[in-house]
Each structure stands twice: as structure tokens, then as C-alpha cells.
Amino acid sequence: MGGERVLRVLLVEDDPAARRLLRDHLLGSELPVQVEEAEDGEEGLALIAGLEPDLVILDLVMPRVSGLGVLLALQERPPEQRPRILVVSQVSSVALADRVLDLGADFFFQKPVRLGELLTAIQALCPCQEEVPCQPLRRGQADRLLEEMGAPERLQGRRWLAVAAETMAAAGRPILLKEAYYPAVHLSASTYAAVDKNIRDVIRRIHDTGSPAYYAVMGGVPDRCPSNGVFLRCLAHELRRRADSAG
Structure with a gap:
């Protein structure tokens, strides 16, 4: 228990x-x-x-x-x-x-x-539940993974996407897309719509680049550009997997 x-x-x-x-x-x-x-x-x-x-x-x-x-x-x-x-x-x-x-x-x-x-x-x-022991996320891991996937550093949404993915991975439970976005909204002094749009631009660029790292995270070659929610869940899963493997 x-x-x-x-x-x-x-x-x-x-x-x-x-x-x-x-x-x-x-x-x-x-x-x-x-x-x-x-x-x-x-x-x-x-x-x-x-x-x-x-x-x-x-x-x-x-x-x-x-x-x-x-x-x-x-x-x-x-x-x-x-x-x-x-x-x-x-x-x-x-x-x-x-x-x-x-x-x-x-x-x-x-x-x-x-x-x-x-x-x-x-x-x-700091998840309180101890039912599924897991290793803490390493700071900057999401940004490094996005770089592997071909996300240009100059795109404003890259940092917001990294923050959202780390938030989702660290939660240790399913969370709403809005919950994953809210740190980026605070950091950017922007709106949820603006954060969503900028993250969308980064995901489209990653999809168009079609790097091996992207296909590995998505579990294959997507037939279309994934939604923000689908991409974030896959990215968070990979971050969690890497953190647990490193531990």
C-alpha cells in the first residue's frame, strides 16, 4: 500500500x-x-x-x-x-x-x-503520493530533448513547451492541458491562447523536420501533426522514462 x-x-x-x-x-x-x-x-x-x-x-x-x-x-x-x-x-x-x-x-x-x-x-x-516511486526530473532535460527533435532555439514557444512538458512529467498523474500551460502563462505574462499558439508553432516545426528523435518519442511516424495535448503527453512520458532510467 x-x-x-x-x-x-x-x-x-x-x-x-x-x-x-x-x-x-x-x-x-x-x-x-x-x-x-x-x-x-x-x-x-x-x-x-x-x-x-x-x-x-x-x-x-x-x-x-x-x-x-x-x-x-x-x-x-x-x-x-x-x-x-x-x-x-x-x-x-x-x-x-x-x-x-x-x-x-x-x-x-x-x-x-x-x-x-x-x-x-x-x-x-513535489508529488505527495508514494504509490509509484520515481526519480526527480533533471532541470533542462525537456529543452535538451526538444533540441534533439529539431526545435529551433529562436522560437519563443520552445521554452514554454519545455516548461509545460516538465510540469506534466513531474505531476505523476494526468493533468489538464491548461494546468501544464499555466507556468508558461505566468512566465510570459501572456495568455493561454498565446502560449497554446506558440507551442503549436514549435510542434509543427518539429513535425515538419521529422527527426529520428521525434519519431522515437511519438512511437513511430505520425500521419499528421499531433495535437498539442498528444505531443505533450508523449514528451512527458519520454522525460519520465529517462528520469527513471537515470535513477
Whole structure:
């Protein structure tokens, strides 16, 4: 029989009201969580070292050590020893989102954060169910696979497609296409329709290129360009297979 494991979550936020709101949301949800709190980045780094949390919800603008400072400090750790990180910030821009992702954050949310989206992100990054043990995904694996399949790096949708595929693969359960898209929507400050269209353009380019890697992921030569949902499920399955094989 499988069960649920308790997720260790660390809130790093200097605003007591915002910290309390996040804590109450998490503890009031159906997720089995243990919540710890830090008032700034310096305390956050100390607690990360001592508690080894599964997930850090990180504000950016804080005294002593900022959220960016925390991300920079965590870069000194091997990837497998870093917690998953959700960044939340009053300030939002595509450039800032790219910066925090380059520094190892998994998701970027603009305040005020919607509880449902936050919980979905946590479930995608840190599945609670232990019924099907699996290896964690390696960061950047989806982008490397898309490169193998012939997706041009210059296409805007390539990064969004990689994020959506990793979200779907990490969920460990069937999720809606919209759930897979929502991190890209936040990162791009765009709409679901725009993300869907840009991802569609990348899939068409991959299909037209017809690389061996594409055929391998699809399980053969498709007679037509697959839908976004079909392609994402195949891509997520391959990511999951590679992660489990590497483990």
C-alpha cells in the first residue's frame, strides 16, 4: 500500500501578513505539509541548510539577503541538493522571470498569488503520493530533448513547451492541458491562447523536420501533426522514462 509523504515547505517572506496568509492557505489545503518560516533571505539560507526542505516559497525583495541572493547562494549546491523553488514577487516582467529561472527557480508568480495555482504548482513539483516511486526530473532535460527533435532555439514557444512538458512529467498523474500551460502563462505574462499558439508553432516545426528523435518519442511516424495535448503527453512520458532510467 502506498501513502502520502509530508512535504517540508519553507516560506521565505519578510512581510508577516503575506507569510501568515501563505501558511494558512497551505495548512488549510488537502496537501500534507509541514510549514516553516523565515523572515529574510539570510534566515532562509540557514533554515534551508538545517531543514533540507522539499520546497521553498521565496519572496524577492527582502532585507539583508534578497531572494536573488538566496538563488545565487543555492547555485553553489549540486542540483540534486537544491530544493524546488517557487518565487513570488510584487514586481513582474519577462526579464525578471527569465533571470530567476536561470538561477534555478522552478516557477515565478506575481503577487497576489492565486491559491489554486500555487497548490497545483506544488503538486507538480513535489508529488505527495508514494504509490509509484520515481526519480526527480533533471532541470533542462525537456529543452535538451526538444533540441534533439529539431526545435529551433529562436522560437519563443520552445521554452514554454519545455516548461509545460516538465510540469506534466513531474505531476505523476494526468493533468489538464491548461494546468501544464499555466507556468508558461505566468512566465510570459501572456495568455493561454498565446502560449497554446506558440507551442503549436514549435510542434509543427518539429513535425515538419521529422527527426529520428521525434519519431522515437511519438512511437513511430505520425500521419499528421499531433495535437498539442498528444505531443505533450508523449514528451512527458519520454522525460519520465529517462528520469527513471537515470535513477
